[in-house]
Amino acid sequence: MLPSLDFNDIKEKFSTHVRPWHRSLQFWVRAVDIYTGYKVFQVRVSFEKDMHKQEAMWERQHELAAEKIYAMCSDLGGFFLKIAQIVGKPDLAPAPWVRRLVTLCDRAPATPFDEIRLVLEQELGRSVGEVFERFDVDPLGSASIAQVHRARLRGDKSDVVVKVQHPGIQDLMMTDIRNLQAFALYMQKTDITFDLYSVTKEMEKQIGYEFDFVREANAMEKIRHFLYENNKKAPVLVPRVIRDMVGRRFLVMEYFDGIPILNLGDEMAKRGINPGGKIAAVAKQKILQSLTLAYGQMILKSGFFHADPHPGNILICKGSEVGLLDYGQVKDLPESLRLGYANLVLAIADSDPIRASESYRELGIDTLSKCKNELEELLKLAQTMFDTKLPPGVMMLQPFAEESSIKKIGVRAFPEELFSVLRTVHLLRGLSVGLGINYSCAEQWRPIAEEALYRAGRLKGKHIKPSTRRRSFFRRLF
Template sequence: MSSFNFKEFQDKLSYHFRPWQRSFQFWVRAAEIYAGYKAFQVRVSFVKDVQKQDAMWEIQHELAAEKIYAMCSDLGGFFLKVAQVVGKPDLAPAAWVRRLVTLCDRAPATPYDTVQLVVENELGRSVSEMFETFDPDPLGSASIAQVHRARLRGDKDDVVVKVQHPGVRDLMMTDIRNLQAFALYMQKTDIKKVLLMEYIDGIPILNLGDEIAKRGINPGGKIAATAKQNILKSLTLAYGQMILKSGFFHADPHPGNILICKDYGQVKDLPDNLRLGYARLVLAIADNDPIGAAESYRELGIETLSKCEDEQKEMFKLAQTIFILARTSALLAPSTFKTANKQSLALARDGDGDGSVGS
């Protein structure tokens, strides 16, 4: 009779209960953050001075941001992705954004010896055999992988090697099982552990302020303002081109992915009928046409759950909400917005048909 292996039993038990442990950790730590805010609301209600209230709120947000950062870093996987989404200026307090934005490209990195082991196991050869140089310090590290600069043997051009963090696949699959809506799609996805891509030297948009200061440019001056406007204009035009002309667009535009340009990140393929429907929706909003907007929504497969009598008005309000930032932008006055999107509609209707981008 074989002896009982306690270590094996412990490992199996830990494996089966790990999803519950992570969920339990999340809810305990999230409840602590929530309770901290509720207690703070009571405390700050006794302060009458508005400026003092604002200062207290800033401190509270900073404390909460540290706890959220620690929680998402510890739990990893899906929680790091959530932190990237939450850490956007339009969704969270400034203190949260300042802390969580670092998780876009400065998440906790995997040690180089582990990276080397993953690369060699995946590619079947030693790093020194394949690469003339391989920078042990990552260019960036995010929720799923980290990126290293390298140079292949016999090649003069640099490349980037994207290496998956150990254990991240198990974490992601656990989280996906908890999010049943994504389970079927993700089960069909074959996640590779190493990607080899072209290296392009550039400045991440997160470092734009530092780069402006480094070049001796006044951050509040005309040159910096013009540069920022040109960047926003380029991004706006690029997305108009991708969505309305090419039908192939970058679908994960958090700050860590807007740079010149390590990789494209997530992309989606838009068929012609969706591009035309989207262009008509934008024109209907520009023309203040609720009926046209509602019809465009239906073309896109969107309708209200209750199919209420005021469906057209409700859908038009939703469309206006979605596009309010673009319509109030200093770069896109309403007249410019309308004209540009009429041109985009013509492009989408009369495109080359092969998805190519014209000059």
């Protein structure tokens, strides 16, 4: 007797095999359309000699492209939501792109609760009702890899957050990354002299780690311990892991009561505080100071750091305390890169082009000069890439503009492991722009960098600038 055919099973297997090919086709059709649109436009705009008309033409082209990029990221979701988080910042992309993409940062579609419950019960080996006294069906939020629900464990008095992975998301995101790698290879050979492929390889490695929530729980505990041990009061709050409630696709942690940083202005207005007034400015200053201090310590003192400070991962709690969430993307810098970056921080803070050039070589950043004032442009590129404050006269990164440092100084090789630092600094810059505070993280991190180099025997005590000579850069701002 022939076995009966399960058509639903056949349909599911067929869909599983076809979906990556269909997704790849969707990406390439849209990416080629956006790219060729710009290439054709570059020819068209070259015939217009009036600068004001050129600017208006560019604005219309950016608006057209922004709609297409938004549609691609929104329709495909997954990894493309992360791309929207990276690209949709005022210093990195044209204003029409930013206006459109910023709304996508927390727009990942939620997985239906029945599917989430199935993942959770497979991991727990028990029903949700046996483990939890209460479990909110509607998620607190949904991101590209997972969604989080508020719940309470049986016999407990405090609420917890349960993070559960979207089923089937890993294969789709890996497909997306490989398509982006192929596109990056083409771009760096035709338009941008920058090692984009190495950047995407590091993204592949880092995002691959995000699917293991046991690893995330260990990272959260390690960073929590480091920040709480190295400060009288930790600059940011890190959730406590519920240790016996961790699996590869789920994670239970302490619940923080707070508001997303993106809602800070609205919350202030609700409480009768002028979001543009002095009280609000002091609160924003404290938030940014706490956050960047934590990052300076993690990157330069420890080398092990949270590498995803986008607005959706930052919660403002009582008393302007900052809660730092989601430890899926963490990075452990090799000692050589940690110290090399500390040296580059000092070069940026002191506007020292010679030291910046030396730091490039130490970090393994291979540059190709296309200009006469090479040292000045190297420093400008370092400030553009690795500081929250852009160089004078630079409003945003413009990789296609002839006057851009990235055009003048080609980057033939860029160490993959340094991308996480680059991305972290750019996300912090986006936050500072959003809060209306223009500051240099390199200035704030200078004493931490000096200490790191001093402890490694690479900086003599006499070369450390006394803190009495420096006023806090935050005090200079306000």
